[in-house]
Amino acid sequence: MNTANALATAATTTLPLRMAxxxxxxxxxxxxxxxxxxxxxxxxxRTLFAVGALACLGLAVLALGFLLRSQTPEVLILPLGxxxxxxxxxxxxxxxxxxxVLGLVGAGISSFSAGYFRAGEGxxxxxxxxxxHVFLASMGLVMLANDAYLFMVAWETMALSSFFLxxxxxxxxxxxxxGFLYLLMAHLGALCILxxxxxxHGGHWQFTFDAMRAARLAPAAASWTFVLxxxxxxxxxxxxxxxxxxxxxxxxxxxxxxxxxxxLMLSTAAYGMVRVTxxxxxxxxxxxxxxxxxxxxxxxxxxxxxxGVQTDMKRLLAYSSIENMGIVxxxxxxxxxxxxSNMPLLAALALTAALIHTLNHxxxxxxxxxxxxxxMHATRQRSLGKLGGLIGRMPWVAGLxxxxxxxxxxxxxxNGFVSEWLLLQSFLFTASLxxxxxxxxxxxxxxxxxxxxxxxxxxxxxxxxxxxxxxxRESSLxxxxxxxxxxxxxxxWLGLACLLIGIMPQLALRLAAPVTAGLVGxxxxxxxxFGWIAPVAAQQAAYNGLVLFVGILAIFGVTFLLVRLxxxxxxxxxxxxxxGYRWQTPRMQDSAEGFGQPIxxxxxxxxxxxxxxxxxxxxxxxxEVVIEDRLWRLFYAPLGRAVDWLADAVGVLQSGRLSIYLLxxxxxxxxxxxxxx
Amino acid sequence: MxxxxxxxxxxxxxxxxxxxxxxxxxxAQCRAWLQNRSAPPLTQPYRMLRKLFAKEVVLxxxxxxxxxxxxxxxxGTMVLAAAIIPSLLTDLxxxxxxxxxxxIGAFATARxxxxxxAMDIGTAFGTLGARREMMIGFLAEPALLMVFxxxxxxxxxTAFPNLVERYTRHxxxxxxxxxxxxxxxxxxxxxxxxxxxxxxxxxHLELTMVHEAMLLEYSARHLALAEWASSLKLYNYVCxxxxxxxxxxxxxxxxxxxxxxxxxxxxxxxxxxxAGGVLVTIETLSAKLxxxxxxxxxxxxxxxxxxxxxxxxxxxxx
Numbered sequence: 003m004n005t006a007n008a009l010a011t012a013a014t015t016t017l018p019l020r021m022a023x024x025x026x027x028x029x030x031x032x033x034x035x036x037x038x039x040x041x042x043x044x045x046x047x048r049t050l051f052a053v054g055a056l057a058c059l060g061l062a063v064l065a066l067g068f069l070l071r072s073q074t075p076e077v078l079i080l081p082l083g084x085x086x087x088x089x090x091x092x093x094x095x096x097x098x099x100x101x102x103v104l105g106l107v108g109a110g111i112s113s114f115s116a117g118y119f120r121a122g123e124g125x126x127x128x129x130x131x132x133x134x135h136v137f138l139a140s141m142g143l144v145m146l147a148n149d150a151y152l153f154m155v156a157w158e159t160m161a162l163s164s165f166f167l168x169x170x171x172x173x174x175x176x177x178x179x180x181g182f183l184y185l186l187m188a189h190l191g192a193l194c195i196l197x198x199x200x201x202x203h204g205g206h207w208q209f210t211f212d213a214m215r216a217a218r219l220a221p222a223a224a225s226w227t228f229v230l231x232x233x234x235x236x237x238x239x240x241x242x243x244x245x246x247x248x249x250x251x252x253x254x255x256x257x258x259x260x261x262x263x264x265x266l267m268l269s270t271a272a273y274g275m276v277r278v279t280x281x282x283x284x285x286x287x288x289x290x291x292x293x294x295x296x297x298x299x300x301x302x303x304x305x306x307x308x309x310g311v312q313t314d315m316k317r318l319l320a321y322s323s324i325e326n327m328g329i330v331x332x333x334x335x336x337x338x339x340x341x342x343s344n345m346p347l348l349a350a351l352a353l354t355a356a357l358i359h360t361l362n363h364x365x366x367x368x369x370x371x372x373x374x375x376x377x378m379h380a381t382r383q384r385s386l387g388k389l390g391g392l393i394g395r396m397p398w399v400a401g402l403x404x405x406x407x408x409x410x411x412x413x414x415x416x417n418g419f420v421s422e423w424l425l426l427q428s429f430l431f432t433a434s435l436x437x438x439x440x441x442x443x444x445x446x447x448x449x450x451x452x453x454x455x456x457x458x459x460x461x462x463x464x465x466x467x468x469x470x471x472x473x474x475r476e477s478s479l480x481x482x483x484x485x486x487x488x489x490x491x492x493x494x495w496l497g498l499a500c501l502l503i504g505i506m507p508q509l510a511l512r513l514a515a516p517v518t519a520g521l522v523g524x525x526x527x528x529x530x531x532f533g534w535i536a537p538v539a540a541q542q543a544a545y546n547g548l549v550l551f552v553g554i555l556a557i558f559g560v561t562f563l564l565v566r567l568x569x570x571x572x573x574x575x576x577x578x579x580x581x582g583y584r585w586q587t588p589r590m591q592d593s594a595e596g597f598g599q600p601i602x603x604x605x606x607x608x609x610x611x612x613x614x615x616x617x618x619x620x621x622x623x624x625x626e627v628v629i630e631d632r633l634w635r636l637f638y639a640p641l642g643r644a645v646d647w648l649a650d651a652v653g654v655l656q657s658g659r660l661s662i663y664l665l666x667x668x669x670x671x672x673x674x675x676x677x678x679x
Numbered sequence: 680m681x682x683x684x685x686x687x688x689x690x691x692x693x694x695x696x697x698x699x700x701x702x703x704x705x706x707a708q709c710r711a712w713l714q715n716r717s718a719p720p721l722t723q724p725y726r727m728l729r730k731l732f733a734k735e736v737v738l739x740x741x742x743x744x745x746x747x748x749x750x751x752x753x754x755g756t757m758v759l760a761a762a763i764i765p766s767l768l769t770d771l772x773x774x775x776x777x778x779x780x781x782x783i784g785a786f787a788t789a790r791x792x793x794x795x796x797a798m799d800i801g802t803a804f805g806t807l808g809a810r811r812e813m814m815i816g817f818l819a820e821p822a823l824l825m826v827f828x829x830x831x832x833x834x835x836x837t838a839f840p841n842l843v844e845r846y847t848r849h850x851x852x853x854x855x856x857x858x859x860x861x862x863x864x865x866x867x868x869x870x871x872x873x874x875x876x877x878x879x880x881x882x883h884l885e886l887t888m889v890h891e892a893m894l895l896e897y898s899a900r901h902l903a904l905a906e907w908a909s910s911l912k913l914y915n916y917v918c919x920x921x922x923x924x925x926x927x928x929x930x931x932x933x934x935x936x937x938x939x940x941x942x943x944x945x946x947x948x949x950x951x952x953x954a955g956g957v958l959v960t961i962e963t964l965s966a967k968l969x970x971x972x973x974x975x976x977x978x979x980x981x982x983x984x985x986x987x988x989x990x991x992x993x994x995x996x997x
Contacts, residue, residue: 391801393743404745411791414777414784426780426824430831445988448828449981452821459787459820460813463794467809472801473741543837546776553762553773557755561904565751569732569900578739578800578896592798592806600814604974 018068019076019093019146022101025061026142029054033135040128047119050131052488054138055112061142062105066513068098073516077148077212084151090210092148095516096281099357100145100273102513106499107265107364108138114372114492115258117485118379125170137163137262144270150199150209157195157274161188164267167259168251177254184251187244191237195274198230202282214282224283228290231278232297239271239327241301243633248324249308253316253384257375260316264323265368272330272360279338280353280521288342292440295335299450302328306457307608310464310601311629313386313594315374318465319367322410325458326363330356332451333425336432336444337522343436346524352428354514354526359421361510362409362503366418369406369496370465373399376489377469380482386465386594391474395482400470402493407466409500411459415551417503420510422455427543457601464597473588505551595627602629610635684772688762691771694944695761699914700724700907702951709959724910731903739800739896749796750897750904756789757911766918767943769840770932778837779827782919783820786871789908790816797893808892811970815877815889818977819867825984826867829860830923832991839922846926855994859987861924865961866980868920870973872913875962877973887967917954925950 032054036046075094083089093101115134119127140163143156165188169181203209204217219227233244240248252260279285279294305324312318333356340349376399377392378384393400409416429451432444474480485493503510508528515525580586602609610630616623655666704721711718720726738747762773763782777785794809831837833854834845870877873890882888894905922929928946930939968976 391741393745393799394741408788408791411787412784413788413791414781419781419784423780423784427837430828430837441992442989445825445828445985445992449821449825449985452824453817453981456787456817456820459791460817463791463798463809463813467795467798467806471743471745471795471798472806543778543780544776545778545781549773549776550759550781553759553777554755557758558751561751561754561758565732565900565904570735572735574735574737575740576737578741578802580802581804586803588801590803591801592803592810597806597810600810600974603971604814604818 016076016078018064018072019078019091021064022061022093022142022146023078023080023091025057025064026139026146028057029061029135029142030139032057033132033139036128036131036135038128040126043119043127046127046131048116048488050135051112051116051119054135055109055116055492058105058108058112058138060105062102062109065098065102065105068093069095069102069513069516073520087151087209089152090148090212091146091152092211093146095520096273096276097145099513099517100269100360101142103269103361103364104138104141104145104266106361107368107496108262110365110492110496110499111258111261111265111368111372112138112492113495114261114375114489117488117492118258118372118375119256120379125166125172130167130170133163133166134259134262137167137259138266141266141270145273148211150202150211150214154192154196154199157270158192160267160270161185161192164255164259164263168255168263170256170259171254180247180250180254184247187237187247191234191244194230194234194237196234198227198234198278201227201230202278211277211282215284219283221287224286225290228279228283228287229293231275231283232294235271235275235278236297236331238274239268239331240305240324241297241328241331242304242324243637245301245305245324246631246634246638249312249317249320252320252323253314257316257371257378260319261368261371261375264320264371265364268323268327269360269364271327272334272356275331275334276353276356276521279334280341285338285341285522288339288437288440291335291337291339291342292443293335294338295332295444295447298328298330298332298335299447299454300328301325302332302454303450303457304328304608306454306461307601307605308631309461310457310605311598311609313598315377315384315386315389315465315469316371318386318461319370319374322458322461323363323367325454326359326367326410329422329425329451329454330359330363332447333359333428336425336428339432339435339440340428341522345434346522347526348428348431348434349522350518350524351424351431351526353518353522354511355421355424355428357514357517358417358424358503358507358510362417362421362500365496365499365503366406366409369493369500370403370410372489372493372496373403373406374469376485376493377482380484381476381479383476383479386468388476389469389474389479390472390588390591391470391479392482393470395474395479396470396484398490399485399493402490402497403470404466405497405500407462409504411462412455413459415504415547415554417500417507417510420504420507420545420547423545425451430543460601464594468594468597472591475588475591505547507545507547595625602627608632684770687768688771688773691765691767692758692762694767695911695914695918696758696907698947698951699761699911700728702914702917702955703910705952705955706913706959709955710963713959713963724906728903728907731898731906732900734899736899736901738898741800742896743799745792746796746799746896747901749792750901750908752792753789753908754904754911756785757908757915760785760915761911761918763839764915764918765839765843765922765929766947767940768930768932769843770930771840774839779830779839779842780824780837782839783824783827786912787816787820789912793893793905797896800896802896804888804892804895808889808895811889811973812893815870815973815977818974818981819870822863822867822977822981822984823871825981825988826860826864826923829856829984829987829991832988833857840932843922843926843929844931846923847929847931854991856987856991857924859983859990861920863980863984863987864920864923866976866983868916869958869961870977870980872916873909874958876965876968877976879967887970889970917951917958920954921947921950 032050039045077092080089140156140159147153202214237244302325305321309321337349337352409418412418412422429448519525612628614626703724708718763777797805797809878889930943
């Protein structure tokens with residue numbers, strides 16, 4: 003459906019592409035520069051990260067210019083790589099959109115990091131700066147790659163550099179364990195992607211994306227390719243059942259790195275999926291869409307439910323990332339469903355929802371992860387049971403985190419609502435699909451999505467309420483200090499973007515339009531008043547974030563003024579009402595476990611729970627509840643045992659005696675001779 | 680957006696502000712009659728509001744700006760909702776840009792802010808209330824969304840004015856899915872507005888409270904705004920019900936003339952009187968559920984709404 007566009011000849015000028023490569027190289031150079039004085043926090047953090055933020059900004063501006071102006075794909079062959087196998091790069095609207103996400107969010111994270119890193123936290127700052135910038139640059143290369151070879155090199159560099167960042171505090175056992183799990187899952191995923199590319203060339207052994215686009219695979223081969231891509235990119239995105247590494251690895255890293263992994267690395271998974279299914283495979287079968295929709299929705303619900311019962315703030319956010327990537331993948335599935343049924347406009351609507359949700363998730367999830375970083379620096383705590391009341395001590399962080407919380411909870415007029423609105427609208431139109439059986443199933447999907455979105459709000463109220471509101475649960479929290487102004491700038495940048503996309507959704511739609519036009523041959527309607535989005539037809543549904551925002555401000559203003567004018571403003575501070583019980587302490591507030599109780603109660607079958615309840619007369623009462631993922635026991639434990647058994651079985655061969663090994667070689671040679679002769 | 684349209688919009692908002700406390704008073708009266716008590720006057724909620732606005736605010740020591748801003752947020756979102764829902768007429772400029780899904784978003788905003796404010800002081804009851812409110816919310820919101828989905832499938836729009844106008848043109852009450860939707864909607868309405876059987880608006884026992892527990896720390900003008908907002912919320916929900924299931928009498932954009940508005944106002948008042956009676960009957964006949972049973976009640980509403988969708992699709996396919 004997009005062959006004409008995909009095979010469009012390269013533009014004569016390749017300036018934007020060269021500039022994009024230059025920015026990526028500049029980011030890489032910043033990492034290397036830090037090695038000059040690896041222990042100087044002033045050079046590495048305060049200077050190089052700040053310059054890195056500017057480089058990211060440059061990348062974002064470049065991508066923005068490309069999306070709005072030229073839009074014709076540009077290709078280059080780099081004088082790098084193996085002999086006869088040079089690296090191919092390409093800048094098209096899809097990669098420009100994701101480069102924009104990378105630049106926009108990377109600028110915020112790098113600027114925050116410039117104020118965040120302190121001396122004496124794990125790895126030497128210079129080394130960490132190297133890993134950080136290599137990570138950033140490799141994500142840029144993933145989006146620019148135009149052959150499977152460069153793609154895999156960049157993809158693996160991304161996995162390895164982020165692994166080193168995860169194990170920054172490698173002296174702690176559980177962090178090493180999390181890092182190992184991450185490395186394992188990342189490589190299993192990469193293996194799937196490798197096999198996927200191995201099928202994609204269609205027997206021509208040409209590994210450039212152009213050749214893959216031209217190769218028309220047989221239906222069975224194409225379907226296998228799709229399954230491998232879903233497994234590979236799904237493992238990176240944390241889709242169930244490949245999600246187990248995510249809640250371990252993301253929280254283990256320092257907060258800016260968690261923000262990069264959750265906000266940006268997960269976006270590369272979405273990028274890869276779109277590239278392979280929509281661009282290279284050209285989305286041919288509706289069954290793929292249905293499969294992706296099902297996997298995405300299940301992951302979204304699963305992530306939301308597990309986020310609700312977490313007691314560690316970073317783990318809670320990590321599970322929420324699973325939920326959001328599930329939403330993105332379900333939107334992609336829906337787009338595939340529409341695209342394969344020859345409904346380009348609706349496919350464009352769902353694809354737009356997926357793209358904008360990816361952008362939104364990158365923004366607000368980084369904002370929240372960075373806010374947890376500030377909280378951890380100020381309090382040395384990350385357990386929800388030991389936080390509370392920080393809004394009084396850290397007003398800046400609390401205010402900006404509130405913005406992120408409201409955005410991720412999908413409340414108007416912020417950005418999270420825009421993408422959810424678009425996605426719900428595209429679900430509404432499924433009744434027009436030609437398959438009656440899908441028409442029955444998809445409303446159920448919409449119901450699951452609605453439940454997930456509502457659960458996300460629950461989770462975020464829990465997160466924000468327990469960390470920032472209430473009374474401090476520990477006396478040490480009274481000395482908490484606010485973030486410094488460099489950190490505030492990073493947080494503010496991301497928060498501003500959340501607000502801007504929310505009240506001017508048309509801007510985001512305009513950026514997604516050339517992407518969907520290239521991939522599915524249509525884009526959502528952009529005409530109408532400023533800030534107005536009416537994706538299909540104005541009489542069916544329209545949303546205007548700006549009018550809503552102005553309306554809300556006006557109503558608040560008028561109410562406030564009227565109350566000020568008509569009522570007197572007398573106010574007295576007093577102690578909170580203690581219900582007649584004077585010996586209350588902050589520890590008696592509802593805890594994270596308590597707030598998760600309804601979820602444990604309603605979604606009990608999802609969890610493996612171990613509970614220890616104290617007896618009434620217990621002098622030292624202990625309450626404990628341990629919640630585990632059932633999939634560990636159902637899926638991973640048997641798999642681990644099978645691998646162990648296999649290793650043991652092979653181990654029988656290893657006797658340690660040289661003569662036996664020689665005998666093996668001899669037998670093998672004999673066997674081969676028999677075959678050959 | 681003409682000045683006349685803006686004026687009509689403003690008129691409907693002011694009407695909602697005026698009628699919402701009266702509707703709450705009407706419900707209190709009906710309940711008193713059904714329970715053989717002598718009823719308070721219809722204007723009792725107004726007197727409450729006047730008393731509360733005159734009082735001095737007592738604020739907890741550790742209350743943050745979020746706590747003080749929340750009553751305004753609640754009031755503002757409910758006024759916004761009143762501006763979107765066509766209770767009197769459909770020619771509303773605001774309703775063209777904020778559709779039913781955005782309305783659910785606005786309700787969610789109010790719920791999230793109220794829950795956060797309840798957690799702000801850090802007393803046990805406030806947080807307990809917040810937790811329960813969010814639990815009811817995440818079960819009720821999808822059910823409401825499914826009700827709107829069904830309306831979309833029937834009439835092809837999520838914008839309220841179009842829903843109402845198409846409804847009045849093709850009164851397809853015979854579609855069985857509407858019945859399922861209507862039952863689900865009434866259940867959501869009861870849960871979301873802190874009515875029996877989910878919550879007891881007149882309770883004095885903190886442990887069983889949901890909505891009142893969150894308002895425990897509010898006083899004076901803050902409490903007045905919050906109470907006004909909750910009466911507006913009930914009024915809004917009832918008006919959504921009218922727009923979806925009893926749209927007769929709502930003036931459409933094609934109708935002109937002086938007689939239109941009085942007629943639609945009379946229709947609205949009649950429907951409100953009726954709705955109050957029905958609500959009180961349901962409330963008087965049912966007992967309050969334990970909190971643990973609330974999920975079952977709301978899951979039933981959700982399933983009924985989904986069933987309505989499926990019934991519609993099955994009949995459409997056949």
